[in-house]
Amino acid sequence: xxxxxxxxxxxxxxxxxxxxxxxxxxxxxxxxxxxxxxxxxxxxxxxxxxxxxxxxxxxxxxxxxxxxxxxxxxxxxxxxxxxxxxxxxxxxxxxxxxxxxxxxxxxxxxxxxxxxxxxxxxxxxxxxxxxxxxxxxxxxxxxxxxxxxxxxxxxxxxxxxxxxxxx
Amino acid sequence: xxxxxxxxxxxxxxxxxxxxxxxxxxxxxxxxxxxxxxxxxxxxx
Numbered sequence: 001x002x003x004x005x006x007x008x009x010x011x012x013x014x015x016x017x018x019x020x021x022x023x024x025x026x027x028x029x030x031x032x033x034x035x036x037x038x039x040x041x042x043x044x045x046x047x048x049x050x051x052x053x054x055x056x057x058x059x060x061x062x063x064x065x066x067x068x069x070x071x072x073x074x075x076x077x078x079x080x081x082x083x084x085x086x087x088x089x090x091x092x093x094x095x096x097x098x099x100x101x102x103x104x105x106x107x108x109x110x111x112x113x114x115x116x117x118x119x120x121x122x123x124x125x126x127x128x129x130x131x132x133x134x135x136x137x138x139x140x141x142x143x144x145x146x147x148x149x150x151x152x153x154x155x156x157x158x159x160x161x162x163x164x165x166x167x
Numbered sequence: 168x169x170x171x172x173x174x175x176x177x178x179x180x181x182x183x184x185x186x187x188x189x190x191x192x193x194x195x196x197x198x199x200x201x202x203x204x205x206x207x208x209x210x211x212x
Contacts (some may be wrong), residue, residue, distance in 0.1 A: 006173075011176075014179050024191060025190055025196060027194060028193055028194050032197060035204070070204060149182055
């Protein structure tokens with residue numbers, strides 16, 4: 001066979017295979033985004049300082065008045081109970097986010113979205129902003145059900161130079 | 168075309184086929200997990 005034709009055939013096969021690998025890779029990445037992360041998986045990942053992970057809490061930040069606070073459960077508001085190190089971003093909306101928290105939100109980091117019960121609607125909204133986001137299955141309620149640690153009070157930005165796992 | 172060049176093309180093809188099979192396997196696993204999670208969510212509702 002003419003070497004030029006043979007070479008062209010090999011290159012053609014390799015090109016087709018490479019395109020298929022890229023397409024399947026993109027499908028895999030999209031599917032991974034749809035797959036929610038469980039509370040246990042998140043807890044394990046947060047305990048591993050080698051894994052760079054951002055946790056965004058999309059529940060309302062704090063009760064508006066004392067009556068609301070009296071009636072609220074710890075899973076209703078960020079300030080009443082949140083995953084240690086999580087960043088508040090109510091409704092995935094920057095305009096509702098505390099000013100201290102805005103500079104710490106990175107839209108390009110692997111991110112876990114925490115809502116009250118794993119609401120897929122809010123997660124879809126967050127997917128428009130965060131490039132690599134996963135939903136916490138069952139939301140903060142699943143985290144509490146597993147007796148994993150919770151922090152109370154307002155968001156405190158991390159100190160400069162701090163590092164390591166947050167659990 | 169030399170034997171070495173031909174061998175390199177075959178190596179490339181085999182590597183890509185293995186990658187393709189690996190990714191396909193991962194996709195099937197994740198699809199199964201997603202359908203399992205969806206079924207769980209629906210039964211909880």
